[in-house]
Amino acid sequence: MSEKRLLLATLAVVTALAASAAAQDEKNEVTGIIGRTFISDQGTKGFVQPVRSGKGLSFEVNYARHVLGNTIYGVSLEVPAMFNFDEDLNAGGPIVPIDYRQIFVTPAARVNLFPSTAFSPWVSLGGGFAHFSENKMLIYSGGANPGKSKTSGVLEGGLGLDVRVWHHFSVRGEVRDFWSGEPDFPLAPTGKTRQHNYFVGGGFVWHF
Numbered sequence: 175m176s177e178k179r180l181l182l183a184t185l186a187v188v189t190a191l192a193a194s195a196a197a198q199d200e201k202n203e204v205t206g207i208i209g210r211t212f213i214s215d216q217g218t219k220g221f222v223q224p225v226r227s228g229k230g231l232s233f234e235v236n237y238a239r240h241v242l243g244n245t246i247y248g249v250s251l252e253v254p255a256m257f258n259f260d261e262d263l264n265a266g267g268p269i270v271p272i273d274y275r276q277i278f279v280t281p282a283a284r285v286n287l288f289p290s291t292a293f294s295p296w297v298s299l300g301g302g303f304a305h306f307s308e309n310k311m312l313i314y315s316g317g318a319n320p321g322k323s324k325t326s327g328v329l330e331g332g333l334g335l336d337v338r339v340w341h342h343f344s345v346r347g348e349v350r351d352f353w354s355g356e357p358d359f360p361l362a363p364t365g366k367t368r369q370h371n372y373f374v375g376g377g378f379v380w381h382f
Contacts, residue, residue: 209375223266268316326355
């Protein structure tokens with residue numbers, strides 16, 4: 175499945191779930207978040223300088239449905255989908271692509287404390303898939319990139335705070351760690367198979 179089709183399919187599923195839930199008049203949320211993705215430097219075999227990642231501007235859309243709870247806690251099932259369309263790279267030589275794109279889709283369970291109050295902290299845990307789409311060219315005009323696009327499994331863990339600001343709307347701040355497989359860098363072997371992708375962002379939640 176191409177990256178464009180994958181993106182459209184993900185958005186279509188989230189929209190369909192939200193529309194279906196709205197028709198049933200149940201307690202639901204749709205969230206939009208903007209932030210940055212932070213990836214730690216990766217040492218490579220045979221090169222002094224590590225592979226360094228930029229702080230890609232990233233977006234998250236999220237549909238959640240409340241399933242149980244009381245005034246102390248609330249449990250929701252959510253589908254966060256995070257998109258990082260420009261993750262720049264740097265290294266000690268022409269061994270990595272100029273940049274790559276990330277998509278994470280991780281159905282999860284979220285637990286909110288004091289969900290009916292103005293301030294509600296929460297934790298999230300889930301899993302799904304990650305897709306990496308690489309630039310066709312290497313950095314420093316190094317020619318064609320031998321690496322390929324890649325899909326892997328991913329685990330998601332998150333912390334956040336929802337602050338009710340007006341009727342059906344809240345402000346959300348969050349940190350999520352998407353622990354995924356690594357992109358395909360055949361010229362820059364790191365000796366690792368997994369990497370942490372920390373998404374830090376803020377946005378708005380619509381409750382309906």
